[in-house]
Structure formats: structure tokens, C-alpha cells
Amino acid sequence: MAFPKIIATIAGGFIFPFLIRLVWGKLVENFGPIGGWLAAGFIVGTTWTLNHGVGLIYQSGGAWIDMAWAAGTGLFVASALSGDDVGKGLSMVLNAIIGGILGGFILYCLYV
């Protein structure tokens, strides 16, 4: 993986949890649950366009690395830094791993 691709990929990872953490909650505060629909389009949809649509995140291998990885890890660290319980959070990480493997296996059954 060449150096410019490393910079681009780190930048792509940076932007996604940064926007979610600062903007999503404010949209929901202002607009209620509809704020979540706005956030889905204008945070996730628009950031997808940057990271995967035009490809700021470079794929070094054949297994898809989605910008969701950046949101999952970045938001967890942000939550921990603002004082939330890391131990309890880690047991939820285990649920996410089980759910992710289950989802991946079901999609394997779809595409195989």
C-alpha cells in the first residue's frame, strides 16, 4: 500500500466518525427521529460518496473494508473518552462480532 493511499485511507476513516459524533445527535435534537433520516442521507450517504463512491478509502485486498469500521471503532473510543464504561461496552463488542460473522455467513449463502 503506497504512502499516498495510506494518507487518503486514514483521512477517509477520520471523517466518518467525526461527522457522526458532532452532527447526528444535533440533528435528532433539532428534528426528532426525522433528524436520523436526514443524518442517514446527509452524513452516511454523502460520506459514502466520498469514501467509496469516489474511493478515498483504498482497498488493499479482496475483502471489503467498509467505512463502517471507522465509525464502529471511532465512536467507541469517543464514547470511552467521554467517560462511558469500557468494560460493559466490550461485552457489546462481542455481540457485534457475533452478529457480524452471522451476517457475513448469511450473505455468503446468498452469493456462493
Next chain:
Amino acid sequence: MKKIGSILGYAIAGIFVMSVWGAFVETYGIGGGWFSGFIIISVMWFLNHYIGLIANEGAAVDMALGIGITGTMRDVFLKGTQAGIESLPTLACVIIGGIIGGSMAVAIEKMWAEKNKA
């Protein structure tokens, strides 16, 4: 049940994103990708984090983690572990960027909180 609900929440979000999203992109190009964010993430967020299918305990584990793992594991199941190993550099960069981004957002929140106090 709380654990099963959470696992289901992560898996369902991952399944939608890692199948329907790509189909919209193939059919409608980049606009299909933007639209996928709007129609999939909205209702998945509402289900998982607003109504609360995914339990909210301790430090937040967003449905995004389940989505990310689903996409990568889908291809590891389909293409083998070698594909996964070759993707590790990207994974490392994305996670490093994500951690810096999340930390920076918290630092900015704290700066705003200080400013509002003053």
C-alpha cells in the same frame, strides 16, 4: 433476550448494507449509493439505536461495527482468508483514522463546552 436482540440488530444492519447497497450502486451508480445510505441507514438506525434493538450499555458500540464486520466476513467466507489478510493494511488505516476522528470530535465537544461555560 437483550443479547440476542443486540446480535440480531448488528446482523440485520450488516445484511442490508452489504447486499442491497451494492445492488443500488450497480443499477444507479453513485446516486444509488447515496440513496442507499438514506433508505437503509435511516431505518436501521431507528430500529437499532432509537427504538433500541441494540442494547445501549457502557461505551457505545454503534451498529456500524456489525456492518463493517459483516462486509469483511462476507468476503472472507466467499474468497478465503488470504483475501482478508491482504485487506489488513486498509483495515488498519481505517481504524487509525476512525480513532483519531472520534477522539478529535470529543476534544472539540469539550472545547465547545468550555466556551459555553465562560
